[in-house]
Amino acid sequence: xxxxxxxxxxxxxxxxxxxxxxxxxxxxxxxxxxxxxxxxxxxxxxxxxxxxxxxxxxxxxxxxxxxxxxxxxxxxxxxxxxxxxxxxxxxxxxxxxxxxxxxxxxxxxxxxxxxxxxxxxxxxxxxxxxxxxxxxxxxxxxxxxxxxxxxxxxxxxxxxxxxxxxxxxxxxxxxxxxxxxxxxxxxxxxxxxxxxxxxxxxxxxxxxxxxxxxxxxxxxxxxxxxxxxxxxxxxxxxxxxxxxxxxxxxxxxxxxxxxxxxxxxxxxxxxxxxxxxxxxxxxxxxxxxxxxxxxxxxxxxxxxxxxxxxxxxxxxxxxxxxxxxxxxxxxxxxxxxxxxxxxxxxxxxxxxxxxxxxxxxxxxxxxxxxxxxxxxxxxxxxxxxxxxxxxxxxxxxxxxxxxxxxxxxxxxxxxxxxxxxxxxxxxx
Amino acid sequence: xxxxxxxxxxxxxxxxxxxxxxxxxxxxxxxxxxxxxxxxxxxxxxxxxxxxxxxxxxxxxxxxxxxxxxxxxxxxxxxxxxxxxxxxxxxxxxxxxxxxxxxxxxxxxxxxxxxxxxxxxxxxxxxxxxxxxxxxxxxxxxxxxxxxxxxxxxxxxxxxxxxxxxxxxxxxxxxxxxxxxxxxxxxxxxxxxxxxxxxxxxxxxxxxxxxxxxxxxxxxxxxxxxxxxxxxxxxxxxxxxxxxxxxxxxxxxxxxxxxxxxxxxxxxxxxxxxxxxxxxxxxxxxxxxxxxxxxxxxxxxxxxxxxxxxxxxxxxxxxxxxxxxxxxxxxxxxxxxxxxxxxxxxxxxxxxxxxxxxxxxxxxxxxxxxxxxxxxxxxxxxxxxxxxxxxxxxxxxxxxxxxxxxxxxxxxxxxxxxxxxxxxxxxx
Numbered sequence: 001x002x003x004x005x006x007x008x009x010x011x012x013x014x015x016x017x018x019x020x021x022x023x024x025x026x027x028x029x030x031x032x033x034x035x036x037x038x039x040x041x042x043x044x045x046x047x048x049x050x051x052x053x054x055x056x057x058x059x060x061x062x063x064x065x066x067x068x069x070x071x072x073x074x075x076x077x078x079x080x081x082x083x084x085x086x087x088x089x090x091x092x093x094x095x096x097x098x099x100x101x102x103x104x105x106x107x108x109x110x111x112x113x114x115x116x117x118x119x120x121x122x123x124x125x126x127x128x129x130x131x132x133x134x135x136x137x138x139x140x141x142x143x144x145x146x147x148x149x150x151x152x153x154x155x156x157x158x159x160x161x162x163x164x165x166x167x168x169x170x171x172x173x174x175x176x177x178x179x180x181x182x183x184x185x186x187x188x189x190x191x192x193x194x195x196x197x198x199x200x201x202x203x204x205x206x207x208x209x210x211x212x213x214x215x216x217x218x219x220x221x222x223x224x225x226x227x228x229x230x231x232x233x234x235x236x237x238x239x240x241x242x243x244x245x246x247x248x249x250x251x252x253x254x255x256x257x258x259x260x261x262x263x264x265x266x267x268x269x270x271x272x273x274x275x276x277x278x279x280x281x282x283x284x285x286x287x288x289x290x291x292x293x294x295x296x297x298x299x300x301x302x303x304x305x306x307x308x309x310x311x312x313x314x315x316x317x318x319x320x321x322x323x324x325x326x327x328x329x330x331x332x333x334x335x336x337x338x339x340x341x342x343x344x345x346x347x348x349x350x351x352x353x354x355x356x357x358x359x360x361x362x363x364x365x366x367x368x369x370x371x372x373x374x375x376x377x378x379x380x381x382x383x384x385x386x387x388x389x390x391x392x393x394x395x396x397x398x399x400x401x402x403x404x405x406x407x408x409x410x411x412x413x414x415x416x417x418x419x420x421x422x423x424x425x426x427x428x
Numbered sequence: 429x430x431x432x433x434x435x436x437x438x439x440x441x442x443x444x445x446x447x448x449x450x451x452x453x454x455x456x457x458x459x460x461x462x463x464x465x466x467x468x469x470x471x472x473x474x475x476x477x478x479x480x481x482x483x484x485x486x487x488x489x490x491x492x493x494x495x496x497x498x499x500x501x502x503x504x505x506x507x508x509x510x511x512x513x514x515x516x517x518x519x520x521x522x523x524x525x526x527x528x529x530x531x532x533x534x535x536x537x538x539x540x541x542x543x544x545x546x547x548x549x550x551x552x553x554x555x556x557x558x559x560x561x562x563x564x565x566x567x568x569x570x571x572x573x574x575x576x577x578x579x580x581x582x583x584x585x586x587x588x589x590x591x592x593x594x595x596x597x598x599x600x601x602x603x604x605x606x607x608x609x610x611x612x613x614x615x616x617x618x619x620x621x622x623x624x625x626x627x628x629x630x631x632x633x634x635x636x637x638x639x640x641x642x643x644x645x646x647x648x649x650x651x652x653x654x655x656x657x658x659x660x661x662x663x664x665x666x667x668x669x670x671x672x673x674x675x676x677x678x679x680x681x682x683x684x685x686x687x688x689x690x691x692x693x694x695x696x697x698x699x700x701x702x703x704x705x706x707x708x709x710x711x712x713x714x715x716x717x718x719x720x721x722x723x724x725x726x727x728x729x730x731x732x733x734x735x736x737x738x739x740x741x742x743x744x745x746x747x748x749x750x751x752x753x754x755x756x757x758x759x760x761x762x763x764x765x766x767x768x769x770x771x772x773x774x775x776x777x778x779x780x781x782x783x784x785x786x787x788x789x790x791x792x793x794x795x796x797x798x799x800x801x802x803x804x805x806x807x808x809x810x811x812x813x814x815x816x817x818x819x820x821x822x823x824x825x826x827x828x829x830x831x832x833x834x835x836x837x838x839x840x841x842x843x844x845x846x847x848x849x850x851x852x853x854x855x856x
Contacts, residue, residue, distance in 0.1 A: 232831040253853040368848045380851030402844040403660040404832040416830040420796045423808035425681040427688045
């Protein structure tokens with residue numbers, strides 16, 4: 001909704017505007033928490049319909065963003081991320097319908113017990129409240145995030161990047177008016193209607209109204225939000241993911257898993273960035289893996305031991321071990337032991353997704369227990385750290401944090417809980 | 429452990445010292461996560477024994493703190509909080525033994541399922557990692573927090589207040605040497621061995637090593653930590669708790685509950701600060717409650733309607749509704765409806781503990797659903813928001829946050845989870 005259309009916000013300072021949005025979101029969140037599943041699904045259906053109905057307005061707004069991006073000389077990859085077409089608008093609408101089809105986590109009784117004094121205690125799943133989403137160029141985040149937050153009963157304040165400002169605004173307006181037409185509380189989905197870096201800081205400081213901030217974007221954005229925020233932040237950070245080929249590995253399986261983990265989609269956070277190979281199988285495995293990876297165009301950067309088996313590989317530097325390439329580049333290290341592999345991962349990794357390939361259950365158990373990452377895999381590719389692959393349906397991201405949500409963050413991770421305590425006048 | 433005794437820390441800058449403590453804590457945490465329950469309980473037993481053995485050294489250190497506090501003219505209440513005696517040292521040791529007796533949350537399988545492609549996914553409870561505890565005057569926090577964090581497999585960095593510096597140091601030294609003698613990994617429990625405000629900021633910025641900070645103390649401390657922290661913070665903030673006496677309340681029960689909630693222990697966070705009374709029962713209830721509360725020495729501050737029934741009450745100001753008295757003072761407001769009571773609580777409350785007294789299940793259900801607080805009570809006093817009363821055993825505090833831990837924060841809330849994914853080479 002453009003600023004001018006927000007009743008009683010015209011003429012407000014930026015700070016007052018953000019505060020007013022927060023106050024309204026908090027009010028909306030209290031109403032949202034009591035909506036039935038049926039009510040929420042009807043709203044989501046109406047949001048999806050509104051996106052399709054307003055396709056031409058959305059594409060027009062997007063054309064403005066794309067033109068601006070071209071004028072600014074943005075890279076073709078960034079422009080591609082930004083660009084919408086009828087298929088992408090349809091995909092957003094279908095994403096919202098998929099969220100409607102997911103089970104509603106709110107109201108679930110997580111635990112229930114009776115105390116010796118007769119008190120009945122019930123732990124009940126409830127919405128978090130108000131969630132701020134701070135994101136960068138992809139306009140589809142607007143509808144993905146808003147629909148997931150709404151289904152889990154939360155009010156959302158969306159603050160998108162300047163490159164997609166027009167597109168995000170048009171999408172948010174469709175969601176808001178489509179939603180409200182089907183009974184969504186007013187201000188349940190709000191979009192920050194101003195282009196200004198300052199709004200990030202203003203949101204991050206507003207712990208009075210925001211219960212959670214989720215930054216989605218590059219390292220700089222996440223670091224700024226983390227440093228400024230006074231409320232919980234859930235980060236979806238780097239994925240410096242490893243595959244470790246143990247001395248007891250099935251080498252053909254290891255080769256297939258390495259190719260899958262590196263090459264299936266190299267630009268995502270659960271792709272492998274470093275391959276670790278046990279010394280006992282290095283002579284047999286390294287040339288095999290190098291050949292398979294070369295076929296997929298992967299540039300290899302190895303330590304001395306690896307390069308003794310694969311002379312064409314470049315020399316890896318210390319920096320390589322902590323680099324998320326997000327590209328067809330792979331660092332490879334030969335390790336002396338399972339323990340050294342675990343130490344390497346816990347030191348250089350990002351606690352995201354790490355795999356062991358082995359036929360030895362003891363080695364696997366130790367790896368699963370000692371690698372301190374959100375998802376630890378045995379004879380499976382790191383690419384499976386994903387909400388869909390876990391059976392969760394749509395996810396808002398893969399958390400690299402250890403509190404509240406770790407790994408795929410789907411609808412249940414967008415909720416909190418409260419206790420109901422039922423008694424009959426107990427005083428002790 | 430005094431700074432000079434920390435190997436290789438002498439001569440470090442404050443920042444380098446804190447970083448080095450963080451690095452060591454992280455290393456210790458990786459070893460801690462694999463200890464068995466039996467190992468951990470043996471360590472806790474040894475910690476408790478070491479506290480008792482070193483009683484005289486602890487009391488001597490404490491005498492130094494008390495003398496300094498008297499010299500600085502601290503209030504008698506603060507000095508009382510600070511003072512240790514043999515009974516208090518014994519209570520700390522017995523607290524550690526109680527923690528040893530609690531079930532170990534680590535390793536619990538929270539969920540397990542198999543995907544259509546054969547992947548077995550297991551969600552397993554694991555320690556959080558490294559927890560920073562920043563606290564003020566009470567020295568018993570040193571042993572309470574360290575033992576709870578240790579039992580849940582976490583490494584701890586303790587940063588106590590300057591008033592209790594000597595006492596905390598002596599207690600931490602006993603815990604650390606007692607623990608290490610029984611196989612605790614070195615540096616699993618560390619105490620910041622320097623008096624400096626700067627250490628709070630240095631810890632709050634050290635997201636590389638600290639997974640969580642828990643501030644325990646006054647509002648200023650919590651606000652500073654919240655504003656500076658780059659890692660999750662779990663706050664145990666104000667308790668502005670309400671009891672709402674509905675039109676369908678059993679007035680004798682309501683009176684008993686109000687007296688219990690206000691008078692049993694007025695200085696704690698789950699004590700009632702505001703009483704709300706439905707207009708339909710105000711004429712009958714207000715004089716009754718006032719008489720009972722006056723007998724306990726409670727000062728009453730009411731709105732005009734309340735004062736029309738209880739003329740001796742002072743006039744409540746707007747500020748009263750958001751004040752945590754922590755004393756025998758109570759604000760009272762007469763409301764027109766259940767809805768107005770809920771709105772009042774959601775507006776002025778601190779999302780801590782709120783109760784309804786009613787014989788009407790519909791009113792109760794609405795109150796339980798719509799009051800946005802950690803614990804919502806029906807015909808029970810707010811005083812029951814407590815780890816012991818919930819059956820959790822010892823708690824590290826009552827969280828007023830909505831993420832990760834809400835309400836009583838006991839051992840399970842000091843853990844995270846990770847996913848184990850077991851496969852057989854699946855590529856899709």
